[in-house]
Amino acid sequence: MSAQNVGEPFRPKPPRATAAVAADGCVVPGATEATCDGAPHATAPVAYDGILLLGFGGPEGQDDVIPFLRNVTAGRGIPDERLEEVAHHYRHFGGVSPINEHNRELKAALDAELASRGLDLPVYWGNRNWMPYVTDAVESAHRDGRTKLLAIATSAYSSYSSCRQYREDLADAVEATGLQESLQIDKVRQFFDHPGFVAPFVEGIRAGVAELAERGITDLANDVEILFSTHSIPNSDADRSGPPERGFGPGGAYVAQHTAVAQEIMAQLGIPSSWQLVFQSRSGPPSVPWLEPDINDAMQELPGRGRKAVLIVPLGFVSDHMEVMWDLDTEAIETAGELGLIGIRTATPSTHPAYVSGLVDLVQERLAGTPVEERPAVTDLGPWYDVCRPGCCENKRLGFQPALAGVAP
DSSP, X not given: OOXXXXXXXXXXXXXXXXOOOOXXXXXXXXXXXXXXXXXXXXXXXOOOOEEEEEEOOOOBSGGGHHHHHHHHTTTSOOOHHHHHHHHHHHHHTTTBOTHHHHHHHHHHHHHHHHHHTTOOOXXXXXXXXXXXXXXXXXXXXXHTTOOEEEEEESOOSOSIIIIIHHHHHHHHHHHHHTOTTTOEEEEOOOOTTOHHHHHHHHHHHHHXXXXXXXXXXXXXXXXXXXXXXXXXXXXHHHHTOSOGGGOOOTTHHHHHHHHHHHHHHHHHHTOOOEEEEEEEOOOSOTTSOBOSOBHHHHHHTTGGGTOOEEEEXXXXXXXXXXXXXXXXXXXXXXXXXHTTOEEEEOOOOTTOHHHHHHHHHHHHHHHHTOOGGGSOOSSTTOSOOSSBOTTTTOBTTTBOOOXXXXXXX
16 A cells, blocks of 8 residues: 555545444454454464554644644544644644654565565555545555455554554444445454563663663662653543453553553563653543653652652553654653753664564464464463453443444444
8 A cells, every 4th residue: 555645635534433243143343254253362264365554643744733633533522723732742843743654664664574474465554543544544455355354553552542443443444435245354462562562662771771871870779760651541441441351440451551561571671770650641621530640740759769860661652653752752851851850761662673573473373373372472461352352442431332353342
């Protein structure tokens, strides 16, 4: 699929699906034969003939910013005047979010890795909120004669916005294109604890520690705080993340997964630094509780505890998109400086070879029907589900909308 060209006329986001219908004998809408029975893991081989790379999307120029934000906030009735208050983050960078370019780079890296393994699987890229949309990717795959697609969302964790909403995007796309009877679509498991996703963060922290040493900070136990940062979400959505029967409690699977991965990273590093899970990029009215502490609030306490430096680890992000560039590289680093702290932000996975290789490993385990006990996972929470469980990751405001790659609702 060709990359989106800057300057292409704006097309609005497709409408939401009204239904997601499973084939006779299946409990999972739009599924292949390996997942239609709704079992948590698919252990039968599937001859997929294409990959769907699902992204969030972002503006690629000043004129795109408000239309993009309208897409992001669709259905909430937010006037353009309010959206313009948020738009300054994008305006600061010329109206361009780096996320689309990062996804072009990731697509190219996946193409190369698939080819190196002899896998003839074209990658079709589509976004939730900006061109090319998921519908564009689905239509392109159909035009090329593809019938069995495996989706990879550019988000590692379980929550409404990071998993279920991508599954809703797939339902929207097949309904908008009328391809319900022509395509079968499955999705790879959430990969928060796949070693290919974790390795770049371990490497990034080691590089950060080395940089601190060059700047005279060597007492990791007393001088350094590691802040694992991820996108804040409403408490109500966090509590509903993951299957209800897992009983994760407050914060749901979203907080449990991030915490487990941070613990594993620290265990692999074997360094004595104190660490904590922090949150960023909250939006919405103050009356609605969101996950805390905010990264900037968390840093306020560190000088009083004798800390001299912070390593900011963007644990919830796969690439350097706007929330990383503005909320971490700009605001959080400025906060650290105001508090007299050395602030270093470590790398995201981006196109790190281990990350790209890990994503293709996820594809291969579904092509081969790899048994669950043979699938890599570095925490006790995984390997996560191939087929999302009923009641997983409900959006409190919207309820359960039609979605693929999972058992209803």
